Amino acid sequence: MSFESFIALRYLLARRKQAFISVISLMSVLGVAIGVAALIVVLGVMNGMSKDLRDKILGVNAHLIVGSLEAGIRDYQGLADEALKVPGVLGATPFIYAEVMVSTRQGSKGVVLRGIDPASAGSVLSVGRDMVEGSLEDLNGGFGPAGGPPGILVGLELANRLGVRRGSLLHVLTPSGRSTAAGFTPEVVTARVAGVFKTGMWEYDSSLAYASLAETQRLMGFSSDLVTGVEMRVADVDRADAVGRELAARIGGYPLYVRDWKEMNRSLYEALALEKAGITVILVMIVLVGTFSIVTSLVMLVMEKTRDIAILMSMGARRRSIRRIFMLQGTLIGAMGTGLGFTLGLSLCLLLKKYQFIRLPKGIYSLDYLPVLLNWVDLTAIGVGAMLLCFLATIYPARQAARLMPAEALRYE
Numbered sequence: 001m002s003f004e005s006f007i008a009l010r011y012l013l014a015r016r017k018q019a020f021i022s023v024i025s026l027m028s029v030l031g032v033a034i035g036v037a038a039l040i041v042v043l044g045v046m047n048g049m050s051k052d053l054r055d056k057i058l059g060v061n062a063h064l065i066v067g068s069l070e071a072g073i074r075d076y077q078g079l080a081d082e083a084l085k086v087p088g089v090l091g092a093t094p095f096i097y098a099e100v101m102v103s104t105r106q107g108s109k110g111v112v113l114r115g116i117d118p119a120s121a122g123s124v125l126s127v128g129r130d131m132v133e134g135s136l137e138d139l140n141g142g143f144g145p146a147g148g149p150p151g152i153l154v155g156l157e158l159a160n161r162l163g164v165r166r167g168s169l170l171h172v173l174t175p176s177g178r179s180t181a182a183g184f185t186p187e188v189v190t191a192r193v194a195g196v197f198k199t200g201m202w203e204y205d206s207s208l209a210y211a212s213l214a215e216t217q218r219l220m221g222f223s224s225d226l227v228t229g230v231e232m233r234v235a236d237v238d239r240a241d242a243v244g245r246e247l248a249a250r251i252g253g254y255p256l257y258v259r260d261w262k263e264m265n266r267s268l269y270e271a272l273a274l275e276k277a278g279i280t281v282i283l284v285m286i287v288l289v290g291t292f293s294i295v296t297s298l299v300m301l302v303m304e305k306t307r308d309i310a311i312l313m314s315m316g317a318r319r320r321s322i323r324r325i326f327m328l329q330g331t332l333i334g335a336m337g338t339g340l341g342f343t344l345g346l347s348l349c350l351l352l353k354k355y356q357f358i359r360l361p362k363g364i365y366s367l368d369y370l371p372v373l374l375n376w377v378d379l380t381a382i383g384v385g386a387m388l389l390c391f392l393a394t395i396y397p398a399r400q401a402a403r404l405m406p407a408e409a410l411r412y413e
């Protein structure tokens with residue numbers, strides 16, 4: 001152990017009449033630790049919310065959507081085949097978007113009805129993996145009596161609200177309707193619940209339903225070759241915009257257009273990024289409070305050890321050695337605080353991730369629980385930033401200690 005390190009440790013572990021300084025040093029360690037732990041937990045939660053929200057949104061919605069500015073897309077199979085030729089596109093499936101009313105004796109609810117092709121939808125959407133009752137293939141007529149009511153998949157929250165389960169019947173009121181002598185009359189169709197899914201997002205589970213493409217075309221009065229659009233899944237979600245530009249160049253312009261998931265959810269992710277930045281700034285202030293307490297601790301120590309510093313300098317200690325002693329002491333306080341903060345923060349994050357003991361109220365948040373994602377880039381930035389702030393906090397007290405004149409310090413001793 002070097003001379004400077006030995007003195008720094010002795011001062012850090014001061015006893016007897018310097019015990020008050022040790023208490024201040026302990027408070028400094030705790031201040032840094034609380035700030036670092038808070039940063040780790042909050043950034044982990046923000047990262048987890050962003051990823052969980054993105055995964056759930058991209059499970060229900062596609063990475064890329066090709067739509068039409070006109071009534072719809074007719075040659076959708078040719079368009080899907082052309083999309084699969086674009087590098088990075090893993091799957092393509094047609095869809096129909098409609099808004100209908102579903103009802104049972106227990107109530108009614110307006111929902112989004114999406115017509116999908118059960119054969120190809122599994123390669124793009126996560127509905128097949130989200131099923132808690134039934135399966136995606138049941139939409140093909142494999143469930144229920146032959147020639148019976150068409151099948152429909154509903155979200156778990158919607159099923160609970162309407163009091164239905166797999167095999168139950170419900171009524172679907174479509175806006176297509178028909179013209180009669182009494183005026184325009186909406187069409188009511190009876191459907192059989194072929195399955196129940198759960199995405200984990202309350203909005204989707206309470207307001208979304210799926211039907212086969214053919215049945216939705218019939219319900220909405222579409223011809224058999226007309227769909228709302230074609231949706232696709234890409235290999236790298238972060239490059240969805242680049243793949244979309246290449247796809248747009250292949251399929252041509254008007255009336256077709258291509259939109260990626262970033263564009264469709266831009267406001268949501270910009271709000272999350274802004275919230276993360278704001279919370280980070282606030283929590284960095286907590287770390288700054290801890291570093292200022294390091295300055296206070298070292299300044300008081302310099303005042304307390306003035307005579308010791310003068311004696312050391314009289315015995316031949318150089319000014320840089322004195323400066324290094326106090327810089328080492330402040331850095332040790334920062335290192336202990338940062339290490340303790342990492343231990344507390346990581347432990348709490350792992351507990352939150354494993355046990356999910358913080359549940360979120362349904363209908364207010366889009367998630368059921370508080371997710372956590374530890375990003376090593378953020379952890380490295382927190383550790384380096386905390387140590388850098390603690391080191392900067394040692395410069396002024398260390399320089400003041402090195403400027404002491406031995407004769408002046410010992411004049412009245």
